[in-house]
Amino acid sequence: MKWINRIIMAILTVFVVASLTFFLVRLMPGSPVQVMYLELIQKGIPANQAMNQVNIILNVIPNEPLFQQYIHWLGQIIHGDMGQSIQQTGVPVIRLIFNALPWTLITVAIGLLISFFIGVLLGVLSAFVRERWTSSLIDNIGSVAHAIPQFVTAVALLYIFSVLVHWFPSSGAYSIEVFPGFNGPFIMSFLYHMALPVFTYVLTGFGAWTLQMKASTVSVLKEDFMMAARLRGLKQNTIMGYLGSNSILPLFTGLMLSLGAMFGGSVFIEGTYAFPGIGNLLATAINTRDYPVMQGCFILTTATIIFANLIADFAYTKLDPRITD
Amino acid sequence: STNGKASGDKKASGTITYAGGWATNGVTNPFGSNNIIQNDLSYVPLAWYKYTEDFDYWKVLADSWEMSDDGKTFTVKINPKAKWSDGSALTANDVYVTFELQCLTGAAEGWGLSKINVVDDHTVQFQRDPKTLYSKVMFERQILNNVAILPGKIYEKYIPDNLWTLVKDWGGDKESQATKDATAKLTEYAKKAQSVNLNPKDLIFDGPWELVRTSSSQQLYQKNPNYLYADNVNAGKVVAINQTTNDVTWRALKNGELDYAGVGYSKVVYDQVMKVHKNSYIAAPMSQGMALYFNENISPFDNVKVRQALAYAIDRTAAQKIGEPIGALESGKINGLYKTVAEQWLSKDQLDSLEAYDPNPDKVTELLKSAGFNKTDKGWMVPNGKPFKFNVTVPNLSDWVAGIDAITNQLRKQGIQAQTSVVDTTTWTQEVPLGKYSIYANWDGGSDINPSQAFNQLYITDNNYSVTPSGKLKNTATSPDQRQEAIPETINVPSLGKVKPMELTLQLLGDLSQEEKKGLVYKLAKTTNYYMPFIPIWWQAAGRTISTQRWEWPDITNKPELENQYTYHTPFVVFQTLGLMKQK
């Protein structure tokens, strides 16, 4: 019951965000209709005719009041239709998104997992050696890595690994010469292309985990049950298990939340590496005022975050017996 | 099905990788508005224009062609050996449908195409509307060179039965209901034909390579064994990389990934790229540049003297060094024409009679003073005592920004409160015609090396007028502010007297003798040189980079027809067809 409520709430939130962005993107200066309309007029087509043509080409009714457009859009979205791209006439937004999403999702997920893993390791390490210089070194590295903007790291990595030494490719998600699908060459090519984006996610991501894990571990280490476990003569493995499970648990919610942040960061990272994911799609859409695509990216990202949160909460109740719901 | 067809072909084992793609996630539809197929590679036109002298072509799909003396019919014979990639013959119907498609978008009507007749399987007759302002030469070039032949089978179904009636209506009175309806109908059909998404496997090709696969950043092509000149083609594969931003292409070039790229450079990158992988640079001419435009509705830029003073104040060469250091041509004498075109159309004396506007501080002072300006210790003041403000709006194309920045810096040093404002390109596109900016950077020149097009752009289109197919001028401005150039109908040019630039341009567009045209061009050039509706800063570099690491490219010294291919076509398509490229 509670979960059904939450799911309904989540869907509602996505809807509200979608509606808000509907109006927001249309407030941007330079509407695509205007651009095309003026282009046509300059070609010598009379005003009303030009409007007509824009109407046909762009799949929008020009001069339609915003609210009417919204009602229109509502009708579409209820049928699960996100509309068609304005700039790439005739291409459904869904298709653009599904072309871009896998790349982002996979790189973000791998980046997240690796950074989480490294962060947790370093955090535990730092907690164990606390009050010593290694610990403060780890902490400082963690917080600095966390504070350096993603695009700075991305540019630096690009410079080093793609420009100075040509270890990694300069753009794209895979080489066109391999056949996309579940085959060795394709996977290798993909891994090769995603190395730098993933590396960037890891470098900018692990710091936060290190700090959180350290804080969490330090507080668990202070807990009486850790001392108790030691005095009970439990094996070192068991004790580390106690420590690990108790200190990682609070990080789970953050794990899912950071998925959203990383989706946001993809705008910078994918831009820098010319990696054809959601971030790139969004940046292009913003540049060309491709409203439906912008909205599509927005809705998708928001939905991903919201549902990731939902899953995190759900998993949390399963993992932590203290939360009974 | 298309996979591996050429795999046995020993000769065609090489791969050409080039940066040329622009589309991102578009449709595979060679007629589509976001087509991802590099049409040059997969679809060829009837003939390739050499861009040297009128009437000089390489035959591609066409065997022969002829323009009737009265200029009303143009007959083309198709090479009977021409085939589609699936082995079927390429016939007159394919050509017919291809040009019908052109009518849907209103393009063909613009050139004066009024009807097409299929004479036999390999002969097509094009009818030209004699009233049109489009010259015979241009008409011929459109038919032969500018349109790639698409498969008729695929597009037939998008052509309305009453196409030619609609085309006729389209050319009628602009205000009539029939014209409006026809336009609407045509656009609707065009849209259908353009937005359909075709699977590469269902497509057939008549060019040297067929599309195999696309990703969001690359396309893969494979040799078409049924291409008319397949024997000459020795590149088994072509990989096209999307040219989203220059730096992606630079990196690829620096990494030795590319055989060919058309990309601009900054000096440092140029030096680096040319050092490696046997890259070399071919400075292809291009008739586009960057210029400063004035909104002559806004004081003090309505004053010719102020504009001239600014021309004297700006060191264009210095700006170009910063904004477009590699491959760019100097703007030369300010006359509205591309430098080489001007040299071709104007005599040396005529050229010399034009003012050069080399940087000259004395002239600046003189002109501004005579315009009522005052120089104080705070810089120049306009006649009403306020500071002279020079605020240029630039779209965020970074080379432009850098160049304009250099100019504002120059002006500031001369006591003018100059400033650069950068807006994003979309906003800029929208706001320029609305007359929002007093000074702005914009593209310079028509899209053709034909002077008529250049002046058409400058004096008619940019002035918010348009030429109707029947040769009349029509004001398209929707508000007074929109007439941003606001060039008066009559300009009093010293040594020429009263000149009506718009009328002259209109005449230039028609069928005239070369001599008559040259006379008009001189008048217009002189007018431009005096009236200064814009200040050209540089001509854009259209340089191409080739790598001779894997391929040997043809020698272009003293072969302007080959050199021109770097500007107007994807050069290796032509070179491969002509059998001029060798693999290393």
Next chain:
Amino acid sequence: MRLVWKVLKRRPSRLVGVAFLLLFTLMAIFGNLIYSHALNVDPNNIYAAPSWKHILGTDYAGRDVWEQIVRGSTNVLWVAALAACFTMALGTIIGLAAGYLGRVVDAILMRITDLFLTIPSVALLLILAVTLGMSNMVVLALLLSLTSWGGLARAIRSMVLSFRERSFVEVSRGLGLGRWHILLHDILPNLMPFVWTHLMLAITGAIYGEVGLFFLGVVPFKANNWGVMMNFATGSSGAMYSTQSFMFLAAPILAIVLLQTGIVLCVDAVNELADPRLRSSH
């Protein structure tokens, strides 16, 4: 002052941090005074090597890189500081209101906060930046804060909720003190260490957002900004591709890294200074 020094001295990393921060602050304050004239474009001195005249060399237009960094710092730091202050104000006020003004207000404010937390902030920032055109620093700062107050508001709210149950608040209520009095005198001072620490982190966030916007190049710009420098260095000017132009690429990157490092290293010092419990427990 003695206290500040004492706290800083405790860890060398803090001193390093403060040194960086001080350097940039001085740059930001005095930069515009030293370099009051317009940047000098010099086509004959493009990508000059570092020299006494140009400490960090020159850029693609022959302009002094060091000068740009200094001018950039004014913009970057002002906007960041302003944005961080706005974020703090917004987050704190909303958090306090949600935590203290009863359930209805809480429910409404928290829904809004959740909404802002779930909307991908970078995307929102991009769209808003293009929409508003970012005509001046205040607008830009407001914008940056608009996308970043959510986390703080939520944290403040939960802290208020927990402080509300604390004994000393109960005592104050028992002493008959008014709600607002308690909020301002009992609860707020307890939040201040957190708010101060968060302020520092908000500055790093604002720098990230601001520089990032300019780096992406989707927004109009007039001012000198490290993001614009990076955009040009990685983009059109191609500074990335030659050792000759290395300084133009490296300078803004280094500036950002050093500034962020400085702030981060100061965070724990600020934390200690703001919290009397931490200060004297040593």
Next chain:
Amino acid sequence: MENVLDVQNLSIEFPTETGVVRAVKNVSFQIKKGESLGIVGESGSGKSTVAFGLFNSVPDPGRISSGSVRFLDGRNFLKVNTEERRRFYWEHISMVFQASQNTLNPLLRIRRQVDDIAEAHQFNKKKLRQKAQSLFEMMYLDTDRVMNAYPHELSGGMKQRVSIGLALLLDPEIVVLDEPTTALDVISQGSVLKILNGIRKELNISLLFITHDISVISEVVDSVMVMYAGQVIERGPVNQVMSSPTHPYTLGLIRSIPPLVGDVKNTKGISGSAVQLDLLPKGCPFYSRCDMRMTKCSEIPPPWVTLDNNVSVACHLAKNEGGDKNDRTQEHFKTI
């Protein structure tokens, strides 16, 4: 009877930024088989630290600076290697913690925690679970429910009893109880004390019972040791110490307990504040709060004197023979 535990001169220090805190100083005591010893002292007097010292696992950053701890096997436990130490724990010495609510892993069911102990000490899991169940039953717990419960599902008193049960799981020779009742309600506390008393007698194990509330102790222990500022200041059979305390501090502790019957007039707290390790004089640590202090007390550390009634005490006032000491306790008795 032999000593199950023999502690000699145990000293424990905590290095801090302001200096070294000597939390435990030269503490020596022995516990015989089946005997139970109580340690009483104020907060901060070093009781818990002694307990952790027995396990050779003083919390960070503490270190054992000197002394020896010997169990039945006679080896110095402080020199035993880690693995052997691990095996020794719980099988020979176990502990019930001060805040034993928090000594159970919150993420695991009690059952699993029993299993973990079985695994660590290579016991049969099934048998050990049965053992645990029988122990829980002894403690008036609903065994099935408790075994399958997560710690947070149990009340404080229940968790405390579970902890005691777990401490007895491997039949250790000695169980250390660090304030096992402080956090409990009156009735729960009463029940726990009763259970402990019962088990002690039934299983004949030794107890080390630590508390700051001297009233809690008298029913459970045989002898008592009073600590102040890390030092033992009085030690002896519980009845002797309770009825005739020798050290002024012990006396003060007893006097601060309000009686349940009779007059309350003589109830009196100890003046001054609780143990402050950084303000100790050279001599007697209790000097500043003692109302019978003499000048020499601040200078000369009081000698360790064993009195007739088996009570040992570190106080300048204490004398092995002579009447005035007896007079004083006598007088004190009257006041109670």
Next chain:
Amino acid sequence: MIELKNISKQFDIKGKGHKKKRTFVAVNQVNLTWKRGEFISIVGESGCGKSTLAKIIAGLISPSEGSLLLDEVENKINTQAQRARWAKVVQVVPQDPYASLNPVRKIRSSMGDALLYHKMAKRNELDHKIEEMLDLVGLNSKETLNKYPHQLSGGQRQRLVIARALSLDPDFLIADESVSMMDVSLRVGVLDYFKKIASERELGLLFITHDFRIARYISFDGKIAVMYLGNIVEFGDTQEVLSHPLHPYTQSLISAVPLIAGKERRIEEVIPKSFEVGKVYADRQQCPFADRCPFARTDCYEQKPLLKTYNGNGSSSTHQVACHYAEARELIENV
């Protein structure tokens, strides 16, 4: 004089999982009269509603039912003004002296706040006032005023809290477990302060504790109320209740107090059937202690006993008990 008339407080407990919301009665139908100068101790196990009752009296939470009378005038505490006025009548000293001082404010501002707020002191005479207050509780104002709470010892903190409560010059003082966090040796000192100050100022003192020893010590000449699950189950003069407890719950509480060897001796013990405090919800009509009572009979489960005066052998008429089968016992005697 403060009178509680049928005061009840219910909390809605959120249902877990599918279970419905339940109403939990924290304080049930409590009647109590508390005169100026009178010392009353309230004893009971954790969770029995002692603090809730204290908060109701202090006006910190409003009762669900019943009324609060001050000098026979019904008193409502809804507005800020009423709360401020009531604050000068009743003050609470909370359990944890550390948590009840604002950790980030100096003692001076913590102490001065209320005085300024109620305009009982002007800003310029504030220091003087605070010094007076601190002198009263035996603290050196010079040493303490500029310190933060964590720089003071537990005993000092507790005295500060008392001083602060007294700063409004209330007529009644409630001490909620005020010494349970302190060391045994320091407790008596603080208790003495309470006693001394309350008698000097003729304050009514309501002392909440779970320890009978402390209850007896503080209200030696006063009264004791024993609470169980929100109900007052026994009420009477301290000596009387302790020497002859009537309710089985009181008896088992007293039985559980550890005795000091050589000073006290147990004569008889009453041990409850279970060591866990049960839960009683609003809908049950039974003796709340029935589930644990070793003497419970059938009607204990059916009918809820009311608090009434016990007229058994030799008891004074003030001794009240809520038990169907109340029986006086003597459990402990002096050695």
